[in-house]
Amino acid sequence: xxxxxxxxxxxxxxxxxxxxxxxxxxxxxxxxxxxxxxxxxxxxxxxxxxxxxxxxxxxxxxxxxxxxxxxxxxxxxxxxxxxxxxxxxxxxxxxxxxxxxxxxxxxxxxxxxxxxxxxxxxxxxxxxxxxxxxxxxxxxxxxxxxxxxxxxxxxxxxxxxxxxxxxxxxxxxxxxxxxxxxxxxxxxxxxxxxxxxxxxxxxxxxxxxxxxxxxx
Amino acid sequence: xxxxxxxxxxxxxxxxxxxxxxxxxxxxxxxxxxxxxxxxxxxxxxxxxxxxxxxxxxxxxxxxxxxxxxxxxxxxxxxxxxxxxxxxxxxxxxxxxxxxxxxxxxxxxxxxxxxxxxxxxxxxxxxxxxxxxxxxxxxxxxxxxxxxxxxxxxxxxxxxxxxxxxxxxxxxxxxxxxxxxxxxxxxxxxxxxxxxxxxxxxxxxxxxxxxxxxxx
Numbered sequence: 440x441x442x443x444x445x446x447x448x449x450x451x452x453x454x455x456x457x458x459x460x461x462x463x464x465x466x467x468x469x470x471x472x473x474x475x476x477x478x479x480x481x482x483x484x485x486x487x488x489x490x491x492x493x494x495x496x497x498x499x500x501x502x503x504x505x506x507x508x509x510x511x512x513x514x515x516x517x518x519x520x521x522x523x524x525x526x527x528x529x530x531x532x533x534x535x536x537x538x539x540x541x542x543x544x545x546x547x548x549x550x551x552x553x554x555x556x557x558x559x560x561x562x563x564x565x566x567x568x569x570x571x572x573x574x575x576x577x578x579x580x581x582x583x584x585x586x587x588x589x590x591x592x593x594x595x596x597x598x599x600x601x602x603x604x605x606x607x608x609x610x611x612x613x614x615x616x617x618x619x620x621x622x623x624x625x626x627x628x629x630x631x632x633x634x635x636x637x638x639x640x641x642x643x644x645x646x647x648x649x650x651x652x653x654x655x
Numbered sequence: 656x657x658x659x660x661x662x663x664x665x666x667x668x669x670x671x672x673x674x675x676x677x678x679x680x681x682x683x684x685x686x687x688x689x690x691x692x693x694x695x696x697x698x699x700x701x702x703x704x705x706x707x708x709x710x711x712x713x714x715x716x717x718x719x720x721x722x723x724x725x726x727x728x729x730x731x732x733x734x735x736x737x738x739x740x741x742x743x744x745x746x747x748x749x750x751x752x753x754x755x756x757x758x759x760x761x762x763x764x765x766x767x768x769x770x771x772x773x774x775x776x777x778x779x780x781x782x783x784x785x786x787x788x789x790x791x792x793x794x795x796x797x798x799x800x801x802x803x804x805x806x807x808x809x810x811x812x813x814x815x816x817x818x819x820x821x822x823x824x825x826x827x828x829x830x831x832x833x834x835x836x837x838x839x840x841x842x843x844x845x846x847x848x849x850x851x852x853x854x855x856x857x858x859x860x861x862x863x864x865x866x867x868x869x870x871x
Contacts, residue, residue, distance in 0.1 A: 452706050531747075
């Protein structure tokens with residue numbers, strides 16, 4: 440297969456890396472998963488791409504290494520390619536983000552940090568995390584991405600807690616419920632669940648739980 | 656600077672390329688700019704990244720080579736990294752898209768093709784164009800991206816023509832105008848223009864013409 444790119448007879452000495460921002464919602468806060476990078480710093484899970492690998496496959500593999508096969512929604516975020524990147528060898532990094540379902544086991548190795556309490560990060564990883572948070576927060580408004588944190592049936596209260604954690608701000612309960620029901624992306628399972636002393640709450644599920652749709 | 660990526664002591668033999676999808680709106684149709692790739696095939700403008708270059712700078716340079724400095728809104732689209740990419744040397748391509756202002760001079764060298772009448776394209780470039788069109792069409796609904804085709808003052812009719820060309824479908828005039836005025840992203844310049852036998856039409860401009868905002 441030829442791709443018709445002219446010029447550049449030899450590959451420039453550039454390495455390609457994949458990075459994965461794994462988001463989770465825990466204790467009402469949005470978190471990301473980090474690995475120790477030495478000297479008190481932390482880094483995103485990631486590694487160099489091998490010549491015979493698909494980018495997507497490499498990202499999925501990195502994700503599986505720290506989290507098993509439970510993450511939902513691996514999505515390409517952005518490619519970071521400032522000339523100063525990399526340690527010795529010039530490196531272009533293709534960043535992805537993924538969502539850990541609410542209540543799933545913590546990722547390992549490494550640790551979860553709330554996005555508003557990150558430790559010092561290696562290289563430009565703080566920039567990568569910041570962009571991922573921005574994308575997630577924007578996209579939760581105009582798509583069904585937020586539902587992917589809840590692959591199992593959920594109450595509207597649980598859904599609101601996820602949205603509040605992602606957005607980092609409280610939402611009006613009545614408006615939130617009205618909107619969620621109006622956009623038609625969730626459906627009543629017909630089941631109810633009792634939580635504490637509250638009346639039994641309806642359980643909903645995403646209408647198309649396996650994909651993310653744009654909502655207008 | 657270290658970025659903390661473990662493993663991969665040497666750079667894998669992977670080349671990094673930039674590709675640019677330059678969109679234009681002409682004669683009521685959305686078009687993209689292509690270069691001849693030989694054997695009756697066409698390709699997107701692009702080239703290999705040099706080791707000391709920023710990705711963004713390389714994309715801007717590719718764009719300037721075919722279009723001068725007039726394009727608005729160069730935005731990273733997606734990075735294509737299937738293992739089979741490239742001709743001999745494995746190649747990862749970082750694709751960008753840009754907008755040519757309505758009425759600007761045609762890009763050169765190369766030719767403009769309507770997106771619904773593309774010639775055979777080299778490699779995976781048809782896939783790149785398809786994703787760029789999808790992104791543009793989605794984003795025009797929830798952002799002020801469409802206004803970037805009109806950096807000069809415009810009538811609501813001209814604006815609707817751009818939206819119709821991008822979306823490839825006619826829009827209801829009354830609803831379109833109502834929405835454009837309601838979201839508050841355009842402002843009346845106080846000037847009017849006479850077009851043909853119509854009453855003089857108000858001239859508007861983007862309120863924040865130099866940036867793209869998300870509209871809810």
